[in-house]
Amino acid sequence: MHDDQELVAATLKGNRTAFEMIIRKYQQPLFNYIGRMVGERELALDFTQDVFLRAYACLPSYRPQFKLSTWLFKIASNLVIDFWRKKKIPTMSLDQPFEEDGDSYCLQVPDHAPSVGRSYELTELRRKVDRALARLPAALRELFVWRHINGLSYEEMAEIKGLPVGTVKNKVFQAKELIRSRLEDEI
Amino acid sequence: MTCLTPDRLYRYLDGDLRPEEAADVEAHRTACVRCRERIEESRALAQAASSLPDLELPAGFAESVMNRIVRAEAPHRSWLAILGIGLGALGVSLGTLILASGQSAAGLLLGFGRGSLHTLQGLVVLFLKFFKVLLLAVKILPELAGTGLRGLSRVSGSFPVEILAGTVLVTIALASGLLFAFRRSLFVQDDIGEDP
Numbered sequence: 001m002h003d004d005q006e007l008v009a010a011t012l013k014g015n016r017t018a019f020e021m022i023i024r025k026y027q028q029p030l031f032n033y034i035g036r037m038v039g040e041r042e043l044a045l046d047f048t049q050d051v052f053l054r055a056y057a058c059l060p061s062y063r064p065q066f067k068l069s070t071w072l073f074k075i076a077s078n079l080v081i082d083f084w085r086k087k088k089i090p091t092m093s094l095d096q097p098f099e100e101d102g103d104s105y106c107l108q109v110p111d112h113a114p115s116v117g118r119s120y121e122l123t124e125l126r127r128k129v130d131r132a133l134a135r136l137p138a139a140l141r142e143l144f145v146w147r148h149i150n151g152l153s154y155e156e157m158a159e160i161k162g163l164p165v166g167t168v169k170n171k172v173f174q175a176k177e178l179i180r181s182r183l184e185d186e187i
Numbered sequence: 188m189t190c191l192t193p194d195r196l197y198r199y200l201d202g203d204l205r206p207e208e209a210a211d212v213e214a215h216r217t218a219c220v221r222c223r224e225r226i227e228e229s230r231a232l233a234q235a236a237s238s239l240p241d242l243e244l245p246a247g248f249a250e251s252v253m254n255r256i257v258r259a260e261a262p263h264r265s266w267l268a269i270l271g272i273g274l275g276a277l278g279v280s281l282g283t284l285i286l287a288s289g290q291s292a293a294g295l296l297l298g299f300g301r302g303s304l305h306t307l308q309g310l311v312v313l314f315l316k317f318f319k320v321l322l323l324a325v326k327i328l329p330e331l332a333g334t335g336l337r338g339l340s341r342v343s344g345s346f347p348v349e350i351l352a353g354t355v356l357v358t359i360a361l362a363s364g365l366l367f368a369f370r371r372s373l374f375v376q377d378d379i380g381e382d383p
Contacts, residue, residue, distance in 0.1 A: 016253065016256070016257075019253070019256070020249055020250075020253050023248075023249040023252050023253070024249050027244060027248055027249060027252075028241055028244060031241075031242055031244050031248075032241055032242050035242040036242070041242075044242070045244075045245070045248070048248075049248075049251070049252050049255065052252045052256075053252070053255060053256065053259070056256055122231070122234070122235060122238070125231060125232070125235040126235045126236075126238060126239055126240075128235075129232060129235045129236050130239055133236070144236070148233055148236035148237050149237065151237070169197075169198075169201075169203075172197075173193055173194055173197045176193075176197060176229065176232065176233075177193050179232060179236075180228070180229070180232060183232075
């Protein structure tokens with residue numbers, strides 16, 4: 001496997017095959033992220049294509065001190081946010097406390113609800129997590145997908161969003177708690 | 188120790204607690220069934236999320252992106268090719284013109300310059316009259332130029348380079364013919380001037 005920086009340098013020298021290798025490496029993680037953010041397959045395919053087209057056009061401005069994956073996810077995130085704005089989907093600031101149903105949401109002490117883990121088999125649990133994920137507020141969903149589906153570190157997520165690591169962690173915990181509480185509601 | 192808060196629980200699962208804090212959680216976990224279940228439950232949820240199947244990409248996705256990149260670059264490159272062909276054809280036409288006239292290049296340019304002087308004066312006056320209009324146009328020129336270039340790119344992208352190059356060649360041939368005719372009328376005037 002070639003190093004990302006080598007592939008970028010080769011692309012900038014006019015080697016299109018190098019950029020095709022970048023696409024092959026990152027197409028699946030980006031599509032997994034964008035698909036779960038926009039919810040429509042065709043739209044997700046278009047957006048994923050757009051990420052690579054923008055990346056190709058902007059490659060001369062890419063700074064090698066950043067990871068290529070982080071840069072690509074940042075482009076994708078900007079596209080998704082533009083989409084939410086055009087669709088008038090609320091895009092809450094991650095700096096603000098998250099509110100659901102008008103009440104400020106905070107991490108609660110665990111209650112005595114039946115255990116979600118014990119109630120479902122893994123396959124069933126995956127299906128339910130996927131469904132609960134689709135109903136998460138978009139900004140929390142984005143962080144949850146990056147963390148648990150794309151496997152990004154908190155530091156990478158903080159860099160993409162331009163937020164402190166602690167804030168990102170807190171939002172990921174909120175997303176997990178929301179998913180857990182929604183699964184408990186289903187039991 | 189009291190039961191785990193979600194923040195403490197997730198930090199424990201992330202391995203984000205100090206060793207002594209983690210040891211406290213371990214001790215509590217052994218003693219508290221409820222927290223033990225919550226830890227297992229959170230692990231199960233994280234495992235379920237991280238093992239969600241990939242969304243299915245169509246075969247040939249990377250190729251389709253590369254095709255779009257090639258198509259986006261094609262108009263730019265075809266215009267460079269056409270520009271090269273055009274300049275080459277212009278050079279050949281001028282060379283032919285000089286040879287066909289039987290005059291030196293300097294003499295030909297001098298004759299052309301004389302005939303063009305009156306036209307040039309008229310153009311300068313016209314330019315001055317429309318100077319204010321041009322100043323206004325400058326404000327919207329970038330947008331107009333952008334639109335024009337986009338239009339040209341679309342045209343060049345819609346036709347093969349060979350057809351576009353052929354069109355340029357025909358246009359230059361016609362322009363050269365007109366120039367040749369103009370030269371002849373200039374020489375006739377010169378002849379009249381030189382006759383006693």
